[in-house]
Amino acid sequence: xxxxxxxxxxxxxEINKRSxxxxxxxxxxxxxxxxxxxxxxxxxxxxDWFMDSxxxxxxxxxxxxxxxxxxxxxxxxxxxxxxxxxxxxxxxxPHADSVTNAAHACGHHxxxxxxLTVASGLVETSVKxxxxxxxxxxxxxxxxxxxxxxxxxxxxxxxxxxxxxxxxFIKLGLFDDVDIAMLTHTGGETAGTIGVGGxxxxxxxxxxxxxxxxxxxxxxxxxxxxxxNAAHLGLAAIHAQRETFRDSDTVRVHPIITNGGSxxxxxxxxxxxxxxxxxxxxxxxxxxxxxxxRAFRAGxxxxxxxVRITTNPGYLPAKxxxxxxxxxxxxxxxxxxxxxxxxxxxSSGCTDMGDVSQIVPTIQPTANAxxxxxxxxxxxxxxxxxxxxxxxxAMGMTVIDLLADNGEKGRKVSGSFNxxxxxxxxxARMRGFRSDVTYSK
Amino acid sequence: MTITEASETRALAFHTIDAATHDLxxxxxxxxxxxxxxxxxxxxxxxxxxxLQALGFVVETGIARTGMKAVLRGSQPGPxxxxxxxxxxxxxxxxxxADPETGAAHACGHHxxxxxxLGVATALSTPKIKNSLHGNVAFIITPAEEFIEIQNRLAxxxxxxxxFLSGKQEMIRLGTFYDIDMAMMVHTSAGNGSASLSxxxxxxxxxxxxxxxxGKSAHAGGAPDQGINALQAAMLANSAINAQRETFRESDVVRxxxxxxxxxxxxxxxxSEVLYEGRVRAKSVEVIAxxxxxxxRCYRAGxxxxxxxVEVQSVAGYHALRQDPIIQNIFVANxxxxxxxxxxxxxxxxxxxxxxxxxxxxxxxxxxxxxxINSASGVGHGNDYIVTDYDRAVVAPAKIMTATIIEMxxxxxxxxxxxxxxxxxxxxxxxxxxxxxxxxxxxxxxxx
Numbered sequence: 001x002x003x004x005x006x007x008x009x010x011x012x013x014e015i016n017k018r019s020x021x022x023x024x025x026x027x028x029x030x031x032x033x034x035x036x037x038x039x040x041x042x043x044x045x046x047x048d049w050f051m052d053s054x055x056x057x058x059x060x061x062x063x064x065x066x067x068x069x070x071x072x073x074x075x076x077x078x079x080x081x082x083x084x085x086x087x088x089x090x091x092x093x094p095h096a097d098s099v100t101n102a103a104h105a106c107g108h109h110x111x112x113x114x115x116l117t118v119a120s121g122l123v124e125t126s127v128k129x130x131x132x133x134x135x136x137x138x139x140x141x142x143x144x145x146x147x148x149x150x151x152x153x154x155x156x157x158x159x160x161x162x163x164x165x166x167x168x169f170i171k172l173g174l175f176d177d178v179d180i181a182m183l184t185h186t187g188g189e190t191a192g193t194i195g196v197g198g199x200x201x202x203x204x205x206x207x208x209x210x211x212x213x214x215x216x217x218x219x220x221x222x223x224x225x226x227x228x229n230a231a232h233l234g235l236a237a238i239h240a241q242r243e244t245f246r247d248s249d250t251v252r253v254h255p256i257i258t259n260g261g262s263x264x265x266x267x268x269x270x271x272x273x274x275x276x277x278x279x280x281x282x283x284x285x286x287x288x289x290x291x292x293x294r295a296f297r298a299g300x301x302x303x304x305x306x307v308r309i310t311t312n313p314g315y316l317p318a319k320x321x322x323x324x325x326x327x328x329x330x331x332x333x334x335x336x337x338x339x340x341x342x343x344x345x346x347s348s349g350c351t352d353m354g355d356v357s358q359i360v361p362t363i364q365p366t367a368n369a370x371x372x373x374x375x376x377x378x379x380x381x382x383x384x385x386x387x388x389x390x391x392x393x394a395m396g397m398t399v400i401d402l403l404a405d406n407g408e409k410g411r412k413v414s415g416s417f418n419x420x421x422x423x424x425x426x427x428a429r430m431r432g433f434r435s436d437v438t439y440s441k
Numbered sequence: 442m443t444i445t446e447a448s449e450t451r452a453l454a455f456h457t458i459d460a461a462t463h464d465l466x467x468x469x470x471x472x473x474x475x476x477x478x479x480x481x482x483x484x485x486x487x488x489x490x491x492x493l494q495a496l497g498f499v500v501e502t503g504i505a506r507t508g509m510k511a512v513l514r515g516s517q518p519g520p521x522x523x524x525x526x527x528x529x530x531x532x533x534x535x536x537x538x539a540d541p542e543t544g545a546a547h548a549c550g551h552h553x554x555x556x557x558x559l560g561v562a563t564a565l566s567t568p569k570i571k572n573s574l575h576g577n578v579a580f581i582i583t584p585a586e587e588f589i590e591i592q593n594r595l596a597x598x599x600x601x602x603x604x605f606l607s608g609k610q611e612m613i614r615l616g617t618f619y620d621i622d623m624a625m626m627v628h629t630s631a632g633n634g635s636a637s638l639s640x641x642x643x644x645x646x647x648x649x650x651x652x653x654x655x656g657k658s659a660h661a662g663g664a665p666d667q668g669i670n671a672l673q674a675a676m677l678a679n680s681a682i683n684a685q686r687e688t689f690r691e692s693d694v695v696r697x698x699x700x701x702x703x704x705x706x707x708x709x710x711x712x713s714e715v716l717y718e719g720r721v722r723a724k725s726v727e728v729i730a731x732x733x734x735x736x737x738r739c740y741r742a743g744x745x746x747x748x749x750x751v752e753v754q755s756v757a758g759y760h761a762l763r764q765d766p767i768i769q770n771i772f773v774a775n776x777x778x779x780x781x782x783x784x785x786x787x788x789x790x791x792x793x794x795x796x797x798x799x800x801x802x803x804x805x806x807x808x809x810x811x812x813x814i815n816s817a818s819g820v821g822h823g824n825d826y827i828v829t830d831y832d833r834a835v836v837a838p839a840k841i842m843t844a845t846i847i848e849m850x851x852x853x854x855x856x857x858x859x860x861x862x863x864x865x866x867x868x869x870x871x872x873x874x875x876x877x878x879x880x881x882x883x884x885x886x887x888x889x
Contacts, residue, residue: 222688229684236680237746240673243665243711267687291748294888298746302681302739 117392
């Protein structure tokens, strides 16, 4: 025990020396937001930092992903500490890119900061030498499941297969020998607290194209087939399904129209919709997906339009590991006090950490360091000490607990984990979600 | 018959009708006081039967349940002209003349037709006038012009009491019109502007849809996920129908309108059976066909969206009205004697009224006219539709129809014969019956 306490103490003091630099990096990323699979600048910044700090670095994984490895040289568990590279697109956010509208309205920039914090403490020889095993620092692309048409084009080009960066990492075999994974997300619960545990919805994504027939909207509307009316009816039909959604399934269906017609005096002939179908469990996702498809088809049937429904695998529901959470909770409490470590509830949002959680014991604690609404224009990280420094320390101290004593605790966490699916099963299931069907008269 | 003789005969007819004014208006008001919906007009029919028998007619009764026919034979053989009156009321419970029990009300003024038919019968029964006729006049009292209470009528159809769902349709099928060459009637209206009378124009054809959604019931609070909501299916279909409206051409005079006749049984159960009654109207049966197909597509879409099934029963409705120009001209000439030329609105054939009448069906097989007499206030079929001018609603049409018949059947029925020679009805009665039978269809769509 005394050994671990010493390791944690050296770890912390090393970080304290670099805390300004670490916070500055997070703010730099905030000011240069890039959306998923386009995070080239952010990735370079991360890769350069790791190289300068003496890590082995692999870059360009799944377009923009970076992995830096710290090997203790002694056999032991392999832990992934993760941070997400990508931003959202939120026009009007105070830190939005003036050209792309990309904005860190989900706090991922702080994740990179906390990941680097863990790395700056563990790389210190006096700490590293007390540990067994390996730590991979994974900067992952594209956690936000957005810009589906862009990602479909990457899919068509063979650049990616999955829309989430961690999914691509799994597919590329980068989790094959990982035993434990963790990432700290920012959150907006009671300020100054850290949330542990909880779970997340899973989801699939759909792109829908209604194909009608253009005609002069004033002169000869009877010759047209109105794809916008088809879409409108499809959406109304989705809403009519809502009473069948069970509370316990926390179903969310929330479409947007990405193309609603080209000119107002022509009957719209090409209308596009994107939607997610989210739920707390896979059977509920599949059941709801069937209802949503049925509703979209009804819009086409009613108007005589065609509808093409492309379904892409999204994220799996997340379930965070209890043993790992307990170890983390203890460390977080040592930094911010017992009362400030809170239990998370189920979240109806989704993350590709859910996919990771189906394969290895995973936690995704939240650092409640923000104000405003997640994904909104007012979502701001206002406590960098918590979001970057303390979050990094809590994760790093958890790593120390797991890898000290020859990695005994890490082996226990890994060994007692009952994986819902093997990686091969995971990939088969994700590929099984994919479909592309056109319904015509 | 010379021109002088003809005008003397007409003067005698007008005098006879004037003398009977009180009785004719009383008869119309008596029908107003006993409103009965289609195929249920037993009291009204019995009353009219009595009146005709009092004039010496032999009355054939019980045709299509409540319909009747009485024939007056002229001095010489010749064509037979029918004068029609409709027996039935609507159902408008808040109408001041509504039957408190059934809600039936004469909100379409059919009761006035009874009065004017009796006026024609009274005048033509006068021996001198009757002797002037080279041909016959049939008084045909028809049930059920309003195309309502379809489920009840379908039950009568299933019981073998009816095959078609309106009075004139059914009477055509039963052969009531086999010995009739042409027909006329005058309908009341609340009119537009100052015209006293409106002649010409067409009315819409229609088809009725009886749409039954079958879902699955479940506790609406406890287990809505176990149910399939038939009401949502019907409502989505209704929205889908509304989305078709931009494709309707004005020139087709499309009207699509429906009611939910059963929208669920109890609010705490997911509705598992919903009945939607739809109506598609347009300027002809041919124009309706592709539109009705779209509407049926909408019914299916509601079912598809919810995972329900739907049965769509199409019920043959009315045909568009074709009015005969020769009869119309004679009618107008005689109307001018009463109202003057400026008070008669002549509607072009190309103009179609959004409403429908089974006089349209009769017009498929023989020349007819169906003028409107402006004698009411309020909105047709509304609770404020009241016949306000009975002289105009009852007496004037009786005079004009009588004078028209006298003129058509005078001089060897020259005008009536010319009418028949020049008329070119689209189908025979047998063809009509076969067309109507083909318009009854049922489809079941079960997407799951």
